[in-house]
Amino acid sequence: MSQGVKISHCKGNVMIHKKIYTARLSGSAGKKIRFYLLLCLFFIFYGLSVQAQISHCSNLGFELGDFTNWVGHTWLYSIEVPDINTDKVEGFVSRRHTIITDNNAFDANTGYALKKIPPGYKYSARLGDEINSPYTGPRCWEQSLRYTMTINSNNALLIIKFAPVLEYADDHTEVNEPRFRFTLFDQNGDTIPDCSNYNVYASNEMVKGWQTFIRENDDDPVRWRDWTTVGANLMGYMGQTITLEFMAADCAEQYHFGYAYFVAECHPLYITENYCRDDVVASLTAPEGFEKYSWTDAQGTVVDTLQTLGIVSPAEGAPYSCLMTSATGCDVTLQSTINKYIPIADFNSTMIDCNSNTVRLNNLSSTNHGTLLYNWNFGEDNVIYEENPLYTFKTSGMHQVSLTLTNPPSSCIDILTKDVESFSPPLVGITGDSTYCPGLSVNLTAYGAYDYTWNTGSKADSIEISAPGGKFWLLGRSSTGCVSDTIVRLVGEEPDWPFLTEGDTTFCTGDSTILVASGAVRYLWSTGDTADSIYAKAAGTYDVTGTNKRGCEKSATLALAEVPVPGVGYTLSRYTLDSRNNQLMGNSEGRDGVRYSWDMGDGLTETGATIQHNYQIEGNELAYTITLTATSLYGCTDTISVIVDVIPFVPNVFTPNGDGINDIFMEDLELEVFDRNGLSLYKGTAGWDGTYKGKPADPDTYFYSLSYPDRHQQNHTRKGFITLLR
Numbered sequence: 001m002s003q004g005v006k007i008s009h010c011k012g013n014v015m016i017h018k019k020i021y022t023a024r025l026s027g028s029a030g031k032k033i034r035f036y037l038l039l040c041l042f043f044i045f046y047g048l049s050v051q052a053q054i055s056h057c058s059n060l061g062f063e064l065g066d067f068t069n070w071v072g073h074t075w076l077y078s079i080e081v082p083d084i085n086t087d088k089v090e091g092f093v094s095r096r097h098t099i100i101t102d103n104n105a106f107d108a109n110t111g112y113a114l115k116k117i118p119p120g121y122k123y124s125a126r127l128g129d130e131i132n133s134p135y136t137g138p139r140c141w142e143q144s145l146r147y148t149m150t151i152n153s154n155n156a157l158l159i160i161k162f163a164p165v166l167e168y169a170d171d172h173t174e175v176n177e178p179r180f181r182f183t184l185f186d187q188n189g190d191t192i193p194d195c196s197n198y199n200v201y202a203s204n205e206m207v208k209g210w211q212t213f214i215r216e217n218d219d220d221p222v223r224w225r226d227w228t229t230v231g232a233n234l235m236g237y238m239g240q241t242i243t244l245e246f247m248a249a250d251c252a253e254q255y256h257f258g259y260a261y262f263v264a265e266c267h268p269l270y271i272t273e274n275y276c277r278d279d280v281v282a283s284l285t286a287p288e289g290f291e292k293y294s295w296t297d298a299q300g301t302v303v304d305t306l307q308t309l310g311i312v313s314p315a316e317g318a319p320y321s322c323l324m325t326s327a328t329g330c331d332v333t334l335q336s337t338i339n340k341y342i343p344i345a346d347f348n349s350t351m352i353d354c355n356s357n358t359v360r361l362n363n364l365s366s367t368n369h370g371t372l373l374y375n376w377n378f379g380e381d382n383v384i385y386e387e388n389p390l391y392t393f394k395t396s397g398m399h400q401v402s403l404t405l406t407n408p409p410s411s412c413i414d415i416l417t418k419d420v421e422s423f424s425p426p427l428v429g430i431t432g433d434s435t436y437c438p439g440l441s442v443n444l445t446a447y448g449a450y451d452y453t454w455n456t457g458s459k460a461d462s463i464e465i466s467a468p469g470g471k472f473w474l475l476g477r478s479s480t481g482c483v484s485d486t487i488v489r490l491v492g493e494e495p496d497w498p499f500l501t502e503g504d505t506t507f508c509t510g511d512s513t514i515l516v517a518s519g520a521v522r523y524l525w526s527t528g529d530t531a532d533s534i535y536a537k538a539a540g541t542y543d544v545t546g547t548n549k550r551g552c553e554k555s556a557t558l559a560l561a562e563v564p565v566p567g568v569g570y571t572l573s574r575y576t577l578d579s580r581n582n583q584l585m586g587n588s589e590g591r592d593g594v595r596y597s598w599d600m601g602d603g604l605t606e607t608g609a610t611i612q613h614n615y616q617i618e619g620n621e622l623a624y625t626i627t628l629t630a631t632s633l634y635g636c637t638d639t640i641s642v643i644v645d646v647i648p649f650v651p652n653v654f655t656p657n658g659d660g661i662n663d664i665f666m667e668d669l670e671l672e673v674f675d676r677n678g679l680s681l682y683k684g685t686a687g688w689d690g691t692y693k694g695k696p697a698d699p700d701t702y703f704y705s706l707s708y709p710d711r712h713q714q715n716h717t718r719k720g721f722i723t724l725l726r
Contacts, residue, residue, distance in 0.1 A: 056152065056154040056155040056266055057147075057149055057155050057264075057265065057266035060147060060149070060264050060265055060266060061121065061123070061263050061264060061265045062099055062123040062124065062125055062263065063122065063123065065099060065101065065122075065123055066099060067092055067097065067099070067125075067145070069147060070145050070146065070147050071090065071145070071146045071147075071148075072090065072091055072092040072093070072097045072143070072144070072145055072146075073088045073089065073090055073091075073143065073144045073146070074088070074089055074091070074093045074096055074097075074141070074142070074143045074144075075087060075088045075089065075142050075143075076140050076141060076142065077140055077142055077249075077252055078138055078140035078252055078253065078254060079176065079252050079253060080138070080252075080253045080254050081138045081140065081254060084138060084140060085140075093143070095129045095130075096127075096128060096129055096141060096143045097125070097127065097143060097145065098125065098126040098130075099123055099124075099125060100116045100117050100123060100124045100125065100126055100261065101122075101123060102116070102117075103117050103122070105117070107130065107165060107224075107261075108130070109130065109131070109165050109167075109213065109215065109222045109224070110165060110211070110213050110222065110224045111213045113211070113213070113226075114163055114165065114224055114226060114227075114261075115227075116261055117261075117263075118161050118163075118227040118263065121161075121263055123263070124261050124262065124263045125145065125246075125261070125262055125263070126259060126260070126261050127143055127144070127145055127180075127246055127247070127248040127259060127260050127261075127262065128141065128143060128248035128249070128250070128257070128258060128259025128260065129141060129257065129259060130165075130259060131257040138254040138255065139250040139251075139254070139255060139256075139257060140250050140251070140252060140253075140254065141249070141250050142247065142248075142249040142250070143247070143248060143249075144245055144246060144247040144248075145245070145246045146243055146244065146245045146246075147243065147244045147264070148241060148242070148243045148244075149241070149242060149243075149244070149266070150239070150240070150241045150242075151234045151235075151237045151238050151239065151240055151241075151242060152238065152239070153238070153268060153269075154266075154268050155234075155266035155267070155268070156233070156234045156235045156238065156266075156268065156269035157231060157232070157233065157234070157266065157267040157268065157269035157287045157289065158231065158232040158234055158244070158264065158265075158266055158289075159229065159230075159231055159264065159265045159266070159267065159287075159288060159289040160182060160229070160230045160231075160232065160262065160263075160264045160289075161227050161228065161229050161230075161262060161263050161264070162180070162182070162198075162227070162228055162230075162246075162260055162261065162262040163224070163225060163226060163227045163228065163260060163261045163262070164180035164200060164224065164225055164248070164258070164259075164260040165222060165224040165258070165259055165260065165261075166178040166179065166180065166200075166201065166202040166222070166223050166224070166257075166258045167202065167220055167221075167222050167223075167251075167256040167257050167258065168202040168203060168212075168220060168221050168222070168223045168256070169202070169220050169251065169253075169256050170203075172202075172251055172253060172256070174201050174203065174204070175201075175252070176251055176252040176253055177201040177202040177203060177251055177256070177258075178201065178202050178249060178250055178251050178256050178257060178258025179199065179200060179201040179202070179204075179247075179248070179249050179258055180198075180199075180200055180246075180247070180248050180249075180258065180259075180260040181197075181198065181199040181200070181245075181246070181247040181248075181249075182197060182198040182199075182230075182244070182245070182246055182247075182262075183197050183199075183244075183245045183247070184197060184232065184234075184242060184243070184244060184245075185242060185243040185244075185245065186237070186240065186242055187240050187241045187242065189243075192237070192242065197328075198230065198328055202223050202256070202258070203223075209225055209226065209228070210223050210224070210225050211223070211224055211225065211226070212224075220256060227261075228327050229288070229289050229290075229291075229327065230289060230326045230327050230328055230330075231287060231288070231289025231290045231324065231326050231330070231332070232289075232326075232330070233269060233330070233332040234269070235269055244264065246260070246262055248260045267287055267288070268408065268409070269287060269332075269334070270287075270334065270336075270408075270409045271284050271285065271286055271287075271320075271322060271334050271335075271336035271409065272284070272285040272408070272409055272410065272411055273336055273338070273339065273341065273409055273410045273411075274410060274411045274412070275314070275338060275339065275340050275341060275410065275412075276340070276341055276342070276410065276411075276412035277340065277341075277342045277412070279340070280312065280313055281310055281311065281312055281313075282310070282311045282314045282338055282340075283308050283309065283310045283311070284308070284309045284311070284320055284322070284336050284338075285307060285308045285309075285411075286307050286308075286322045286324055286334065287324070287334075288307070289326065290307075290324035290325055290326050290332070291325055291326055291327045292305070292324070292325040293305055293306060293307050293322055293323070293324055293325075294322065294323040294324075295309045295320060295321070295322050296320070296321050296322075296323070297318070297319075297320055298318060298319050298320075303320075309322075311338070314338045315338065316338055316339060316340060317337060317338060317339070318337070318338045319335060319336070319337050319338075320335070320336050320337075320338070321333055321334070321335050321336075322334050322335075322336075336409075339368075339369045339370075339410075340368075340369075341367060341368065341369050341370055341407050341410035341412040342367065342368050342412070343365065343366075343367040343372065343405045343406070343407035343412055343413065343414045344365060344366050344367070344405075344414055345365050345403050345404075345405040345414040345415060345416035346363075346364040346365050346366070346416060347361055347362055347363050347364050347365065347403055347416065347418070348362050348364065348418075349361055349362065349401070349418075349420045349421070350362060351421065351422060351423060351478070351480060351482075352390070354423055354425070354478070354480075354482035354483075355423075355424060355425065356392065356424065357392055357393050357396055357422045357423060357424035357427060358390060358391065358392040358393075358422070359390070359391055359392075359393070359420055359421075359422050360388065360389075360390050361376060361388060361389050361390075361391065361401065361403075361420070362388055363387050363388050363403075365403070365405050365414075367405075367407050369407075369410070370407050370408055370409055370410055371407070371408055372387075372405055372406070372407060373385070373405070373406040373407075373408065374386065374387055374403065374404075374405065375403070375404040375405075375406070376389055376391070376401065376402070376403055377401070377402040377403075377404070378391055378393070378399065378401055379399055379400055379401070379402075380393065380394055392422075393422040395427055395447075395448065396422055396423050396424045396427035396428055396447075396448035396449065397421070397422070397423075397427075397447060397448045397449060397450070398419050398420070398421055398450070399419070399420050399421075399422065400417055400418070400419060400420075401417070401418055401419075401420045402415060402416070402417040403415070403416050403417075421450060421478060421479055421480075423448075423449070423450075423478040423480075423482045424448075425482075425483075425484040425485050426485075427448045428446070428447070428448035428449050428476040428484035428485070428487060429446070429447055429448055429487055430444050430445065430446055430447075430472075430474065430487050430489045431444070431445045431447060432444040432445055432462075432489070433491075433549075433550050433551075434489065434490060434491055434492070435491065435492055435493060435494040435495075435550050436465065436466060436467075436469070436491065436492075436493060436494060436550065436551075437493075437494050437550055437551055437552035437553070438467075438493060438494070438552075440466070440551060440552070441464050441465060441466035442464070442465050442466075442491060442550075442551075443462050443463070443464055443465070444462060444463055444465060444472060444489055444491070445461060445462040446461055446462065446474055446476060446487075448476055448484070449476025449477055449478060449484060450476075450477060450478050450479040451476075451477055451479075452474050452475070452476050452477070453474060453475050453477075454472065454473070454474045455472060455473045455474070456472070465491045467493065469490075469491045469492045469493060470490075470491065470492075471488065471489075471490055472488070472489050472490075472491060473486050473487060473488045473489070474486075474487050475487075494548070494550045494552050497519060497548050497552070497554075498519045499517070499518075499519040499520060499546045499554035499556065500517070500518050500519055501515065501516065501517050501518075501544060501556045501558055502515075502516050502518075503515040503516055503533075503536075503558065505558060505559060505560050505561065506560070506561045506562070506563055507536070507537075507560065507561075507562060507563065508562075508563050508564070508565040508634075508635075508636030508637065509562055509563065509564050509565045509636070510565055510638070511537075511565065511636070511637075512535040512536055512537040513535070513536050513560065514533055514534070514535060514536075515533060515534050515536055515542055515544070515558055516532060516533040517532055517533070517544045517546055517556070518532065519546060519548070519554075520532075520546030520547050520548050520554070521547065521548055521549045522546070522547040523544060523545070523546050523547075524544070524545045524547075525542060525543065525544045526541075526542055526543040526544070527542065536560055538560075538562070539560050539561055539562040540559070540560060541557055541558070541559050541560075542557070542558045542559075542560065543555060543556070543557050544556055544557075544558075563634055563636055564632075564636065565632065565636040565637065565638045566591060566594045566630045566631070566632040566636065566637075566638050567591075567630070567638060568588065568596075568628060568629075568630035568638040568639065568640050569588065569589060569640060570586050570587060570588040570589075570628050570640065570642075571586070571587050572584060572585070572586050572626070572642060572644070573585040573586070574644070575642070575644055575645070576644065576645045576646070576647055577615055577617060577624070577644055577645070577646050577647075578617065578646065578647050578648065578649035579617045579618075579649045580649045581649070582614055582615040582616070582617050583612065583613070583614050583615075584612075584613050584614075584615065584626075584644065585610075585611065585612045585613075586598060586606075586610070586611045586612075586613070586626070586628070587609070587610045588609045588610070588628060588630070589609070590609030590610075591630075593632065593633045594630050594631065594632055595607075595630070595631045596608055596609050596628060596629070596630055597628070597629045597631070598611055598613075598626065598627070598628050598629075599625075599626065599627040599628075599629070600613050600615075600624065600626055601623075601624030601625045601626050601627070601644070602615055602616070602621075602624055617646060620668070621646045622645070622646055622709065622710060622711040623643050623644060623645050623646055623710075623711040624643070624644045624646065625641055625642075625643050625644075626641065626642050626643075626644060627639060627640070627641040628640055628641075643711070645710065645711060647708070648666065648669060648706065648708050648718075650666065650704075650706065650718065650720060650722075651665075651722070652720075652721070652722060652723060653722070653723045653724075653725055654690070654722060654723075654724060654725075655724075655725045655726065656689055656690030656691075656696070656724070656726070657726055663689065663690075664686075664687035664688065664689055665687055665688040665689075665690070665704075665722060666687055666688065666704070666706060667685070667686055667687025668685060668687065669685060669687075669706055669707065669708050670684075670685055670706070670707035670708070670715075671683070671684065671685070671687065671688060671704060671705070671706050671707075672704065672705045673688050673702050673703070673704050673722075674702065674703045674704070674705075675697075675700070675702055675703075676700070676701070676702075676703075681697060681702065688704075690724055690726075696726070697724060698724075699723075699724050699725055699726050700723075700724060701721050701722070701723050701724075702721065702722055702723075702724060703719070703720070703721050703722075704719065704720060704721070704722055705717060705718075705719050706718045706719070706720075
């Protein structure tokens, strides 16, 4: 078994077993410090991502895309319409408990300013109904989601991100307004008196940063707050089972809505220290989820106010404290002592037996401070986080296994990769073709064992076979003495196989012909093409060689001749059409012995050198492609196409008198109509019916702005005037 490859990450340095690659820095000390701090941040996030995979709060952040481990309730409460009130009902209700999955979705009631899923997350939950259309009946909906968890050292920091959307009514009392609430309950169901509890209503100013949006045709504004992060310290409840409850409610009168988006996650509540082997800068990183940070040294002096504190050449054992304040005013203080962390990854392996292909990984890793977490990568899309895992490989033989060692509360890591052997007789075998072409050979390659013995006497991984072929076998062995069954392979000469070519051997000038070969798995033409067919555009000879799946080759030659084609060209009477100007004439220079066929692009055809065609322009046609084909007596053809654009016909008069004729002006296009004073009377795509606010407009001249697409989907704007007659 090999020594393995070892990579130790100590911020600035990368060490490889037997070789050391050091990221040497040049320039000022300031540049060096900035470099180290960037690396610190990388390893912080790396360490957190590894720990996050060991879930201590399963589906707290809806990472499963559903409500697993959550409990939902719904009820109705109104002081104005008490007969609709109901008791709480357990269960999830469509639209009132919703998993958001679209990372590009924005909330309509905020003017599409609020993203429904915060950055960095795949899902969020919406609690309450996103009402974005008129609603005439009483709502008064209330709903909640609850999650229960047992607090330990790995989940004592609760991170909550929320974004409430609440409709405001100035005639409501606070208690009756739409609201959003977050509450912590202890194991007895009593409210935990923690300032992380959050209870906000539409007019509340407890947390700054509210924004206002006025919806169209609605006098009541929507008050919303962009994603807010709050951290809760649960260290005081270690070993206890607590419950998180999120509640959103419409107003307690009748019509005003309230809902909120949120996600949550848990983390260990400690300061992450990033001071690894060979580092000159230590960084201390406080947990995410707080609005303010204040770092103090042993003398009580404030030394920084950022989430991460960098210390150049620190003294080991030096104490630091961080006072953290959340958006709701909660204060949490954590302490940390400077220690240099030196994790060392090491392991060996033991095969369980000679049959199961299962290996035990024996962890030999160590560290001078903190604890160790293990990330085993077996190269088969499988990762295990146990200290001494058992693993059954899919294939037999040698495998590269990597151990990534993390060392919380630091972000220091060490990575070691070694070759690990497994063995299973049914997984030992031979690859290679069972036949060979006359005059050629084939290679047989063994797999699944440490070494091999062939009946030819060879000890190599592969052997070369040529005539006369025959029966070949091998035995595979592990490095520990396990032996496979006898693996047998018969090898013989490849039989004859069909190789065919086809295609027209004459073609018209300017045209091409398709030459096709079949019967092989690979092809090589004298043109350099490797497909089974080619387009030939020139007279001459074409050679093709085909190779079958055994590597055997056959060749063929095809000779092509060229035949002239008739020339073709034409003129049109017009190159744009509309529903009123829809007649088109075409003229081609007629030649003896040539037939002319016109494809008019509307499903109809014309024949002859000169034609006249009327189009029935309906629907959303943007263009017609007119194609003229000239065919000689020898069957050679020449074709030319022209595109005729279709533009809207805009009348200068319309009569919205209800007779069904010319009652709507320019429907199905983006249209805006103004009167002489510039007042917009109509805007939309349904077409103007000659009214303004439901009343008939006076007979007069009005002005319009019309937008329509061309065949390239480019919009054009056309402005003019229209006379309304009644």
